Amino acid sequence: MNRKTFRKFLTFTHVLFFSILFSTTAFSQEHTETGEETEEEFKVSEMIMHHVGDSHEWHFATIGHTHITLPLPVIIYSADQGLEVFSSSKFHNESLSYGDYKLDEHDHIVSQSGRKFYDLSITKNVASLFLSAILLVVIFSSIAGAYTKNRGKAPSGIQSFFEPLIVFIRDDVAKPAIAGKDKHGRPKYEKYMPYLLTVFFFIWFNNLLGLMPGGANLTGNIAVTGVLALITLCITLFSSNKYYWQHIFATPGVPKWLLPIMIPVELIGVFTKPFSLMVRLFANITAGHIIILSLLGLIFVAKNIAVSAAIVPFALFMNLIELMVAILQAYIFTLLSAMYIGSAVEGHEDHDDYGH
Amino acid sequence: MNLVTPGLGLIFWQLVTFLLVLFLLAKFAWKPIMSSLREREESIEGALRAAEQAKTDMAKLKAENEKLLEEARVERDAMLRKAQQTSEAIVEEAKNKASVESAKIVESAKQQINAERQAALADIKRQVATLSIEIAEKLLRNQLKEEKAQRDLVDQLVKDASLN
Structure with a gap:
């Protein structure tokens, strides 16, 4: 599938998504108006929360x-009952129990x-995952098979769609962010490529799946x-070298008496960086869904x-923006992850002082 | 705030699934993809380098050829000039030789003519002498036919002799 048809396909699915969403909610609307239960009033916030939240059924x-x-x-899983597995359709009764x-x-x-238990259900999100x-x-x-098949030749088919992205993550995200070479003389970024590529495509795929009709958020x-x-965070901490910790506990160029303030600030900084990653992706995607759903809810x-x-x-315009946000947020998460890892592995020789 | 409360189940499944996907992709996708990308880039770079090398080699070869050609041209010119000089020298020599020869021939012809003339003159002289002697003989014979004449002559001669 080439890029053009892929784009067409995405646009098509979104048009389809809206028509389905619109028609289904329109049906329920009809049902409320003509139905006997007047208490089943349409609540936008409920509808939105239902769509962006998780569920035990799809x-x-x-x-x-x-x-x-x-x-x-x-x-x-509970300590007294052990592992219990049953279908969520069992909840389909009057008392929902x-x-x-x-x-x-x-x-x-x-x-x-009031028993204590752990809910490890395959929810809608887990199924989508x-x-x-x-x-x-x-x-x-x-794609890897295609690479082995046409080894040394030009990419073909789906391989040529993904290759620019893979090369982009390598050359424009990993290489500049994770500088230097390890003690074997190999570039340091190579070790982190699998994670960066996986996280990029994982986020992008799931962002797009979330925009699909009936997709999970x-x-x-x-x-x-x-x-x-x-x-x-774990990769950053496990691959950090002494310069990273030196930067936290003895920030270069900071007077000694400031260290009691600087050390806690730097230590908090270690955790705020991944925290910002978590919140940024969550908020961007959820906000996008909420905007589209609110717009449609207005009707x-x-x-x-x-x-x-x-x-x-x-709403269609917003959805197209969401398509862009889908890849943009995947890129931002990957880029910032690469930069955090890069700051943990950078050696003294390629250390620069700007921004600190 | 249901939205910002992470569910335990999803954390568990996300951790397990993501790590599994990471492991599978790292082993079966990223490794072959990255290695073959690198391989292809290296081969392209190698090909470009080889092309560049071939270009400089070609240029060097061309310059060398040019130089050889130039040398050949110079050599040819030199040879031509030399040949011309040689031919001129030969012609000059031939001319000289011919003039010398012709001079010699003319000289010898002159000598021969001289000699012939000398011989002819000598012959004529001899014949004139003979003729004169014959004439003189005849004349004398005629004059000294008579006794008297002979006597007169002898007398004359004697007279001349005695006078000396």
């Missing part, structure tokens, strides 16, 4: 009274008797971005289909 659409959902496995467990209004599982993991492994191993989930930021708040004439083009 809800695709609601047509009339029929919910098209994929029930997902619930996995619960199954045994001791009950779904609360946030779609969280709570214990009715598995899907993206499979996609990543399948796509990139096929995986990269807009703080748990996911937190884990990614934590891995960056139902106004209860007037004519409003959509103005809203839909604007």
Whole structure:
């Protein structure tokens, strides 16, 4: 698939996404208006939170009274009951409960008797995570196969779509950020390429999957971005050299009496960097989803289909911006990760003093 | 704030899945991709370097050829000049020789003519002498036919002799 058709494909899916979203919510709207229950009023914030949050089932659409959902496995571990695995469809009853467990209004599982348990369920986000993991492994191993097949020749097919991105991450992200050579004379960045490439494509793929119709908001989930930021922190700390720590505990050019202030500040700085990574990705993606959903929600708040004439083009525009944000945030996360790692591994010889 | 509370399950699955994906991709995708990218870049660089080398070699060869050609041209010119000089010398020599020869021929012809003339003159002289003697003889014979004449002569002669 070349770039052009790929873009066309993405645009197409977004148009499709809107038409489906619009039509399904329109159905539910109809249902509210014609239905007997007047208390089922449309709440924009609820709809938005439902869309950006996690869920124990994958809800695709609601047509009339029929919910098209994929029930997902619930996995619960507790000290007394051990491992319990059951389908989330077991919660489909009046009280939304199954045994001791009950779904609360946030779609969280709570214990009715107040027992302590760990919820390791395959939620919508986890399912989407598995899907993206499979996609990543399948796509990139096929590309690797193409590299082995046309060794030394020009790239072809999907390989030539991804090659500029891979080369870009290597030449414009990793190489400038992680300077210097290790003691074997190999460039230092080479060791971190697998992580940087994986994190870039992981975030990008999941950002795009999140924009798909019915997609999960995986990269807009703080748990996911937190884990990614934590891995960056771990890599930074485990590959740090003495100059990195020297920079924290004896910042060059700082008078001795300032050190009691500087050391805590620098130590906090070690953790604020990955924290900012976590929050930036989470906030950007979630905010993007919320903006689009709010725009579409306006139609139902106004209860007037004519409003959509103005809203839909604007929402479409926002969605296109989200497409750009998808790759931009992946790039920013990768670039900043590379820079944090670079600051931890930089040697004394290639140390520069600007900005400190 | 449901949104900013990370769920334990998702943290667990994200950690496990991401590390698994990282491991799988690092082993089966990034390693072959990066190595073959590097390999291809090196081969392209090598090819470019080889092309550059070939270009300079070509230029060197061309310059060498030019130099050889120039040398050949100079040599040819020298040879031509030399040949011309030689031919001129030969012609000059031939001319000289011819004039010398012709002079010699003319000289010898002159000598021969002289000699012939000398011989002819000598012959004529001899013949004139003979003729004169014959004439004189005849004349004398005629004059001294008579006794008297002979006597007169002898007398004359005697007279001349005695006078001396």
